[in-house]
Amino acid sequence: MSEIIAYIQRPNLYTFTMPVVAVLGAVFGFITGNIYGAPAIGLPIGALIGAALAAVLAQIISIKPWKKIWGAAAVFAAVGAIFGGFAGIVGGLVVGVSMSWFAIWIGSGKYRAGVPNYYTPAQVLWHNSFLFICALVFFFLIAPLVPVVWLSFNAEDFFTFTPEMLAFKAEGYSLKHYYDFLGSDEWMVPLKNSLIIAPIATIISVSLGTLAAIGLSQSHVPGRQAIMAILISPMIVPLIISATGMFFFYAPLGNWLQASLGLNQAFVGYIKVILAHAVLGIPFVIITVTATLVGFDRSLTRAAANMGADPVTTFFRVQMPLILPGVISGGLFAFITSFDEVVVVLFVGSARQQTLPWQMFTGLREQISPTILAAATILVTVSILLLTTVELLRRRSERLRGLSPG
């Protein structure tokens, strides 16, 4: 089959390439014309330019494709600079790169590269449109994060782009929101709270959760379904309901702790939030660790016992190292659950336990300051790090599972 696809036929320049590129050119022409209030004039001009570009690029065979693309982009950027200044350059680059790439992609017949030779034109069109749609969805997933990171370097106290920023002038950018974030109690205290609450909650859910997951993975557990349902329930019940229930129950619990054990109010506040977050993280630990234990080879523990290790030694020296990736990724889920959680802490905590997401939430609701965006950018970086860790752990776990027999 591969040799069928390997031979790619160039389509006819005049009956196919030029009209198709002209269509894209017309779209760009329409949009550009619209900026100047004359879409009807832009449309035919764009179509002509597109057809011409396709023709020109098809004649030049001696130059490598990527050089052709940048050459065309440079021409378009230069034209853009004459008409629209800096924005024109950017627009010209975008239009130039996409149109020349498209012209080469169509002209060289590469658009059929991914499909079998026997596909009808309509099927090829559908295949490529499908890829385009998927690309749009990926764009939809990722693109919203870009302005957040970009705007966090804003020199003004605005939530919007300033002309200086769009012109890429140095005075439009600054790190002042990062200094604001790092230098004010308003943000540092919540960050500190988050860093106290999330790790302790994670430790509680990981330690109890791992033990329970090991118990659940034994072959004979009476009432396993019911137990599983109870342990997973914090993930299933909507947060607002958990928060409401906790609000009703934790207030008297806190009063009782204060009155009968003589603990101070701030300490009890932390305990309440930590307990609430720990229980929210437990389902994630249970799910990931039980999933890891499915691939765990039981004969290893028997072998360890056979050689005289007691259950505790077996657990720490044999079982734990093998299920560690699952435990850590469960822990990371629990951590992010707590670190990212607002609703429960809003209901259960008091102002002293204000966490980073809480501060962001009040910020978004009340006073809008780009410091939120600086915080958001830092959180995006953290989540990229976490994602990388989980991904590496998952691969390691798969490798280990692949090695273990059975």
Added chain:
Amino acid sequence: MSDTTQQPMLSADGRPLKQSLARALRRQKIRALLLIAPLLLFVVVTFIIPILSMLFRSVENEIVSNTLPHTVVALQEWDGTTNQAPDEEVYRHLYFDLFRAVESKEHTKLGSRLNYEQTGLSSLFRTSGRSLDDLGEEYQDPLEEIDPRFKEGAFWYEMLNGEGGEELLESRRELWRMGVGESMAGDIGFVPSAQMAEMLPWTTRAYTDFAIWTVIDDEDVVAEEDPWEAVYAGLAQDLQNPETITAISNYSGPGAEALQAAANNVDKLPEVNFREGFAKIKEDWASPEVWSTIQVFSANYTPGYFLNAVDLELTPDGVQAKPENQQIYMQLFMRTLWMALVITGACIVLGYPVAWLLANLPMRVANTLMILVLLPFWTSLLVRTSAWKVLLQQQGVINDILVWLGFVGDADRLILMNNATGTIVAMTHILLPFMILPLYSVMKTIPPSYLRAAKSLGATNWTAFWRIYFPQSVPGIGAGSILVFILAIGYYITPEIVGGTSGIFISNRIAYHISSSLNWGLAAALGSILLVVVLVLYWAYDKIVGIDNVKLGG
């Protein structure tokens, strides 16, 4: 050989093998349960009990009977349909019940509670609380004129302190306990005299209430404090009874002289009429409407919150629909369900092609593209919500681009935020990974050869997809949809920030009742209804996919 078949098999330690195995199995079960037990206990205490306490809250209504215990009992016999206010006895109980409530400031809570059912009751209780002292002073002043000893706290203490009234003391303490919600335990330093309790029942009761409150809450000594106005009102009430007058004339214990003076000068006291007194404080007290509301909500458990949550109300004539302009919850439930459905639909439409692409690409490319799905999944919810605020606001990125391109005039920028559009767009983005991941894991298991087989048998691309591939991917759609739907109907943060008023969910209303209107019972009822919806969906999820198949992060 024959031995092994006749006799039970023995294990190494000489026990029958069957028994030995059963024991090992039992041990294994116990060990498994012991490993699970700490977590189970933890989850039950920190999660299940709070949820149950919410369910309890949604029907609990003890505040009325706890705050006005005697009134509620006396009111039971009243027939609200006669359109007549209740008789004096009810008002009398109301006075003494309310006096205690005012001292402990519980009457405002009761007022707020009843205000949910009938507007105006909150202010009625507040005003009455302020004027209640005046009602007692009407009797206090003449009594003190008749005998100045009535002014002294020590005199009252001496007169009413005695023995035999422990039962009364404990029953009054119990009333306080229920009314205030504190233990009220401790030594009072006062025991009502049984003789006085019989002779002056209202006075003794009021004084006992006063004594308990003074000692436990104010931490004062009973004998050193001047009694409440209610005690004087109680005495005045007792003196109305001719039998009491006779009893006083035969009485010779402490304070006999002053009591006899009071008994001889009953005509100097204004006639006791609490009904008129209350009507004077506020006319509403004479209206049967107020009383029927109290009567309807005097039970310890009420369906009232649930009825409110579905736009009904409990009236003396039974369950009725609320006035049109107050019907908001059914609409809000419907909107929540509708928007969650739209979001789920949008997630299927956007997620299906991407999941298909990921499942059919070579592993290496798919893993790289998977990062694009997982990155938003791992990014803080608040970050993504603020991103949409940046994008959607009127001076935001999307509007800026549209204006620059000339599609939208600068003056009429699109309103993309603070309405349903904003909520749907932002939540589709936030929940899309939850759709893609289960879809992907199901599609991964569909062998690509099926499609090829279908095509080689002459199916068109569309037929092959629709008849062969799609039915096999339905479990993935089901799993993803229910996950997204369950998450969506409980969302709070995103609608709160980008939803405005027309894009909010039922959860925002719950939060509003918890933190702003303080109608916790209604919040609990709304939450309980939402919980039932989610549990039904979850049950369906379990039937379709099974909870063991929940996968995270691909």
